[in-house]
Amino acid sequence: GGTIGILGGGQLGRMMAIAAAQMGYRCIAYTPESEHVVGDVCHDVFTNKWDDAQAMAAFAQKCDIVTWEFENVPVGPLAPIEDRLAPHPRALETAQDRLNEKRFVEGLGGRPAPYATVDSRAELMQAVERIGTPGILKTRRDGYDGKGQWRITSERDAEGVSLPDVPCIYEGFVRFEAEFSVILARTAAREVAFWDSTVNVHEGGMLATSTLPPGDLIEGEVAEARELAKQVAEALNYVGVLTLEFFATKQGPVFNEMAPRVHNSGHWTIEGAATSQFENHIRAVCGLPLGDSRTVAPGVVMTNIVGKDANEAAHWLDDPATHLHLYGKTKARKGRKMGHATKLVWD
Ligand code: ATP
Ligand code: MG
Ligand code: MG
Numbered sequence: 627g628g629t630i631g632i633l634g635g636g637q638l639g640r641m642m643a644i645a646a647a648q649m650g651y652r653c654i655a656y657t658p659e660s661e662h663v664v665g666d667v668c669h670d671v672f673t674n675k676w677d678d679a680q681a682m683a684a685f686a687q688k689c690d691i692v693t694w695e696f697e698n699v700p701v702g703p704l705a706p707i708e709d710r711l712a713p714h715p716r717a718l719e720t721a722q723d724r725l726n727e728k729r730f731v732e733g734l735g736g737r738p739a740p741y742a743t744v745d746s747r748a749e750l751m752q753a754v755e756r757i758g759t760p761g762i763l764k765t766r767r768d769g770y771d772g773k774g775q776w777r778i779t780s781e782r783d784a785e786g787v788s789l790p791d792v793p794c795i796y797e798g799f800v801r802f803e804a805e806f807s808v809i810l811a812r813t814a815a816r817e818v819a820f821w822d823s824t825v826n827v828h829e830g831g832m833l834a835t836s837t838l839p840p841g842d843l844i845e846g847e848v849a850e851a852r853e854l855a856k857q858v859a860e861a862l863n864y865v866g867v868l869t870l871e872f873f874a875t876k877q878g879p880v881f882n883e884m885a886p887r888v889h890n891s892g893h894w895t896i897e898g899a900a901t902s903q904f905e906n907h908i909r910a911v912c913g914l915p916l917g918d919s920r921t922v923a924p925g926v927v928m929t930n931i932v933g934k935d936a937n938e939a940a941h942w943l944d945d946p947a948t949h950l951h952l953y954g955k956t957k958a959r960k961g962r963k964m965g966h967a968t969k970l971v972w973d
Contacts, residue, residue, distance in 0.1 A: 629654060631689035634696030635662025637953040638888050642695055643667040645904035656685045663953045679703040686710050693911045697721060697887055698768055712911040713866045717886035724766045724795050727884060734857040736881040740798040753796035754784045760799040765792050772831015800880050802873035806844045807891040808855040809869045811906035811916050818856060819919040821899055823848045826891045836891045838926040844874050851879040867907040894968050897949050898926035925971030933960045942967040
């Protein structure tokens with residue numbers, strides 16, 4: 627038993643709290659959002675601003691351990707509660723800035739797409755000249771689900787794109803065969819477990835489906851990608867669930883980005899693995915041994931339910947092999963993740 631604090635109030639926190647409750651823990655959440663989805667699974671929800679260090683400290687006081695489900699929590703106010711945090715906030719610091727993240731991973735032998743920092747039009751033009759088109763201009767911080775990204779297909783595009791008023795990075799477009807992720811859990815005792823890598827299909831920058839088995843190309847690249855992910859986890863002395871996203875290319879895995887948290891491409895593990903990413907994250911941050919992460923069915927398909935309300939999602943229940951998850955969001959706005967459906971494929 628004990629109280630787990632969760633920073634963030636989205637569906638990842640909701641599913642984490644459900645896993646924690648099953649194991650006898652009580653969760654409380656901290657989020658500045660009034661539209662959170664953790665109210666019915668957490669004992670209490672603190673709705674304060676991220677930079678309110680006093681509120682953050684009061685929250686941590688009530689917890690035996692504090693973790694996060696949101697990767698853009700400002701790290702400043704976390705310093706005073708560092709001894710209660712898992713993973714260590716250095717993982718947030720590394721992953722919150724795409725430039726830091728790429729340099730860090732390159733330092734461990736990972737290969738990202740060619741990139742250049744862009745803080746002005748002149749730098750964008752230089753980057754496009756050096757790296758070429760097509761490419762993607764991304765804000766260095768705060769992006770998710772493809773937000774804060776602009777496709778650049780020509781020099782004229784680069785001249786015309788309206789530059790955001792924040793530091794950016796320009797990346798060469800990777801002509802990938804497929805996308806996959808490596809999700810691992812690591813404990814303070816240095817135990818590491820990997821889940822199988824799904825093939826991930828994105829639509830408009832947002833994950834649409836994750837599927838197992840992932841096919842030969844990805845299966846051939848997983849060992850190298852896992853090795854890098856393990857090095858990243860070790861270098862950060864990481865405790866909890868960590869995700870690295872990759873492009874599978876004929877030249878091997880190209881590192882896209884990391885997420886120091888449970889991940890949308892791991893939702894299938896709730897029914898599709900012996901132990902889910904959420905349960906193993908809770909186990910790791912609570913100092914417990916990891917559960918078996920192996921896949922339990924020959925095939926799995928996880929589909930995100932985006933912009934559809936409960937009525938529109940109900941058809942997923944027609945297939946008895948499919949598990950429907952709804953996050954309890956009341957307004958089905960366009961592009962909003964409302965739930966997901968996981969189908970176990972037995973033959
Ligand atoms: P997430 O919600 O995964 O954190 P994000 O906003 O951080 O998303 P990225 O992972 O950088 O976005 O990009 C989203 C998707 O856009 C990728 O999964 C991929 O499909 C495509 N993409 C991004 N960068 C590149 C690239 N350099 N080359 C080819 N495709 C890319
Ligand atoms: Mg991202
Ligand atoms: Mg991504």
